[in-house]
Amino acid sequence: MLEQTGIPEASDINGVFPSDERLAKGPVAVIECFQRIPCNPCSTACRRGAIEAFDDINDLPKVNHEKCNGCSLCVSRCPGLAIMVVDMTYAEDKALLKLPYEFAPLPEEGSSVTALNRAGEAVGEALVVKVQNTPALDKTPLVSIAVAKDLARTVRNFRVTDDTSAESPGILRGDEAPSPMVCRCNDLDLDNIRDLMKKGFTSIDEIKRVSRLGMGPCQGRNCIPLVLGELSRFLGKPVSELDPGTYRPVVKSVSLGAVAEYDGEALTE
Ligand code: SF4
Ligand code: SF4
Incomplete structure (x- = not known):
């Protein structure tokens, strides 16, 4: 379950994916933001009013897919990397996924990468079509990859190499690259x-x-x-x-009465 694993399931994904009719019209944003947190840059970034203004800073984003033209402004502004743009009209047998990507080095345009699902598992090959990395994009590079159409709902990331032997996850870069x-x-x-x-x-x-x-x-x-x-x-x-540090409970005011009444069930919000 999403609440336990942090990994959305097919039902979660289908709940936020645009309709087949909308997907057939061209690129469109998919927002996988499932947790109420104090965050709203996606809404303020969208110049087409496709993401409803939030009444409460903790609201979940609501996107009107008909208003969205897939411009991807919101993709690079989302600090949670929760948004991608999907274009099912890219080619006969391929979909184009425009993904936020904050690892370095960035992939080369034209190179092949390993497509990953939301659990980080390899699910196929992808072709890097475009890499956008400009200050105007507010520091999050966008990488467009082409995947088989039947993987468009499955792929959410990619790996530049197949070297999974390194024990340390982290940032790899040449000294000449800008600081990521x-x-x-x-x-x-x-x-x-x-x-x-x-x-x-x-x-x-x-x-x-x-x-x-x-x-x-x-x-x-x-x-x-x-x-x-x-x-x-x-x-x-x-x-x-290494010590991973001290994690403390999040972050929102809770009354003592609510704590006293808590019955141990997983909370949904
Ligand atoms: S892709 Fe562009 S139009 Fe669509 S929701 Fe994001 S900012 Fe708005
Ligand atoms: S900016 Fe990203 S994390 Fe923040 S509310 Fe919007 S989709 Fe969620």
């Missing part, structure tokens, strides 16, 4: 993190305390694995020997 973003919630890039390590902050909790890493809306789900990878390289220890 690590924590979008608090605007920390890789150079910021490496500077802190050189100053002696060499645990997740220490870095968190001086930089607020992991304390934004994503609650560390994106940034902490990346920083653990960097710490692993910096300290010469495998990630399994």
